[in-house]
Amino acid sequence: ATPTALLVGTGRGAQLGILIKGPQVLESTRRVDTVVLDKTGTVTTGHMQVLDVVAGPGRSAAQLLRLAGAAEHGSAHPIARALAEAAARDGVLPVASDFRSLDGLGVQAVVEGRDVRVGRRSWLEQGGVGVVDELLAAADRAEQQGRTVVWVAWDGAAQGLVVVADAVKDTSAQAVQALRQLGLRPLLLTGDNRRTAMSVAAQVGVDGSDVVAEVTPQDKLAVVQRLQAEGAVVAMVGDGVNDAAALAAADLGLAMGTGTDVAMEASDLTLVRGDLVLAADAIRLSRATLRTIK
Numbered sequence: 538a539t540p541t542a543l544l545v546g547t548g549r550g551a552q553l554g555i556l557i558k559g560p561q562v563l564e565s566t567r568r569v570d571t572v573v574l575d576k577t578g579t580v581t582t583g584h585m586q587v588l589d590v591v592a593g594p595g596r597s598a599a600q601l602l603r604l605a606g607a608a609e610h611g612s613a614h615p616i617a618r619a620l621a622e623a624a625a626r627d628g629v630l631p632v633a634s635d636f637r638s639l640d641g642l643g644v645q646a647v648v649e650g651r652d653v654r655v656g657r658r659s660w661l662e663q664g665g666v667g668v669v670d671e672l673l674a675a676a677d678r679a680e681q682q683g684r685t686v687v688w689v690a691w692d693g694a695a696q697g698l699v700v701v702a703d704a705v706k707d708t709s710a711q712a713v714q715a716l717r718q719l720g721l722r723p724l725l726l727t728g729d730n731r732r733t734a735m736s737v738a739a740q741v742g743v744d745g746s747d748v749v750a751e752v753t754p755q756d757k758l759a760v761v762q763r764l765q766a767e768g769a770v771v772a773m774v775g776d777g778v779n780d781a782a783a784l785a786a787a788d789l790g791l792a793m794g795t796g797t798d799v800a801m802e803a804s805d806l807t808l809v810r811g812d813l814v815l816a817a818d819a820i821r822l823s824r825a826t827l828r829t830i831k
């Protein structure tokens with residue numbers, strides 16, 4: 538490949554809103570046959586809304602949201618932003634101390650003297666937190682509707698849950714179709730629950746058998762590596778801190794320009810407007826650029 542043609546391709550990419558780390562990236566892009574899509578913030582907007590607050594026995598929804606919102610204050614995760622904003626609408630948030638964030642699992646902080654944990658159920662249970670049937674039924678109903686359930690615990694027990702959801706981006710279904718037209722296999726990869734993931738997959742046209750849900754950030758990396766071991770040349774599209782390892786390991790990493798710096802640093806390409814259609818444009822561009830060269 539002549540350096541000039543690659544530079545022209547890079548310049549054309551910039552015009553489209555695709556920032557390419559170096560001209561050599563276009564060469565790896567050409568061989569890609571599999572595209573792994575992160576869900577939250579990549580296929581969906583990542584602007585989560587609080588839809589419901591369900592308090593367990595003896596607790597109030599206001600208290601639950603206040604403590605959860607305060608604990609989430611230090612996190613940039615879309616779920617954290619939604620909880621902190623909803624809680625702040627009801628009044629001033631108490632100050633949290635000893636804040637800890639565990640990527641892809643949840644957060645932990647001391648609020649009003651309580652050790653508050655907010656996150657996914659499996660993580661809370663691993664920490665010895667008990668879950669009551671009443672809350673399980675509410676969680677089940679929400680997940681059946683394709684929503685995300687965030688558990689809130691203190692005093693070693695689940696005290697309630699918050700139901701959040703975001704919307705699929707307008708262009709995501711079109712983008713998946715464009716990827717298929719390029720002969721690529723799209724997969725959906727998420728730390729979120731399986732039912733929510735299946736609902737999003739159906740909306741954008743990813744096969745149910747190509748949905749991998751309830752994974753940790755390390756599992757995201759393992760999924761990319763497993764596909765590579767099976768012989769696939771893998772592109773990964775993501776936006777979060779939890780995607781960074783998978784983005785770096787992929788043959789081609791594409792970051793949403795609307796996402797975290799960590800994701801962009803780990804990637805070969807940045808899609809400036811955070812529009813998934815640009816992922817297909819990038820692959821089409823690299824093929825066209827290299828065809829001119831040959």
Ligand code: ADP
Nearest residue numbers: 577614617641642643655656657727728729779
């Ligand atoms: P995705 O793969 O969809 O981008 P993440 O890996 O960031 O999702 O998160 C996976 C799951 O971990 C979330 O669905 C949520 O249950 C939980 N989680 C992660 N971060 C937080 C947080 N700050 N607060 C509450 N729950 C969280």
Ligand code: MG
Nearest residue numbers: 575577578777
């Ligand atoms: Mg994400």
